[in-house]
Amino acid sequence: MGALERALLHSKNIASLAVVVDAKDEKARNFYLSYGFIDLPDHPNRLFMLMQTIEELFREAAAR
Secondary structure, three states: OOHHHHHHHHHOOOOOOEEEEEOOOHHHHHHHHHOOOEEOOOOOOEEEEEHHHHHHHHHHHHHO
């Protein structure tokens, strides 16, 4: 089970709006962007993905 899957699972019991990551460099930032993370304004290399988006990703993956 990966980090996003665990975060989604725990969000059912603990109020969570998003997963926030701090990219260590531009290469990591581009990696997160390629998976749909969004830049957090005014915070260089900090990105987020809404729990709703994560849930949709897993729902789509399960439907395949």
